[in-house]
């Protein structure tokens with residue numbers, strides 16, 4: 344809808360661009376022939392010219408939502424995929440500590456290559472079943488994913504410190520978690536502390552329509568300690584139980600699709616994107632598009648920092664080879680050729696630039712009269 348320029352509209356309805364410009368001027372809008380028109384502006388113009396305007400997407404193939412065609416998905420190849428779990432909660436309630444503890448408890452020593460530093464996403468093995476964890480993505484990535492409808496999360500864990508209880512951010516997280524429709528598990532953390540009080544947390548949560556199972560509700564509360572590791576097995580078992588019900592499936596043989604959970608520019612390596620694979624298998628050599636960036640996957644390191652040839656369903660790792668740093672939250676899609684990948688990304692980039700320009704050149708008559 345916002346992708347139609349003045350001259351394109353003029354061409355489409357057999358008018359000259361200056362006709363359209365003068366009609367818009369009459370409506371109080373000062374535009375040039377390269378400016379973009381919004382849906383309501385198009386409709387008004389239609390009325391002015393006595394023609395019917397149907398707004399359809401001329402740029403379907405470069406639109407984010409059309410990155411991936413559902414009809415391309417062949418469900419005969421579906422296999423169960425591991426759940427992706429996001430941990431959320433009030434600051435200092437122990438999200439990072441819990442993630443680190445789960446990782447160190449579940450990743451065999453040595454295998455992790457002595458990694459002590461925190462990473463944003465990883466997969467663990469719980470009695471032969473995999474679970475992928477993602478640290479609360481930064482706010483930007485989060486809203487980006489939401490606006491693009493590319494939520495990556497299957498199960499949400501709300502961490503509440505047992506000694507502190509429900510706090511403002513806990514409430515925010517509750518409403519977000521509810522809106523997502525994902526199963527929610529409450530991890531009451533810091534249970535190693537003398538002052539921790541499970542019943543207090545349950546009561547506060549119950550007041551916010553998060554009633555514990557043992558109180559007749561449907562939310563599991565699990566006491567944990569990120570310091571001692573207590574309750575972690577319980578938590579993981581519970582995640583697997585909840586995921587089973589979801590029947591999470593995807594096609595490992597499909598063209599890879601995923602999401603960028605984090606990205607940065609690394610000295611000497613170039614743009615690095617932490618990607619979580621949602622469908623298909625991402626391989627070294629794949630031509631990918633992430634929003635306005637593109638490239639041929641040069642190398643992949645897995646969540647243990649080891650170089651790998653590919654990332655499977657729900658797996659995460661760092662991907663090298665993009666021409667620029669993609670925004671967090673961007674959708675990643677593998678394309679058939681480098682030409683295709685480059686075309687999609689560059690068209691989008693041009694588009695984004697044109698839109699920015701259009702924003703700055705389009706002045707309303709009101710603003711103008713203020714200047715005169």
Ligand code: GDP
Nearest residue numbers: 433434435436437438439440532533568569570
């Ligand atoms: P985040 O802001 O939610 O990521 O919280 P952090 O993981 O950074 O933890 C905040 C503080 O709480 C740190 O000082 C942790 O050491 C402490 N902490 C986290 N988990 C526990 C726990 O289970 N028991 C105790 N006693 N302290 C904890």
Ligand code: MG
Nearest residue numbers: 435438439440
């Ligand atoms: Mg943290």
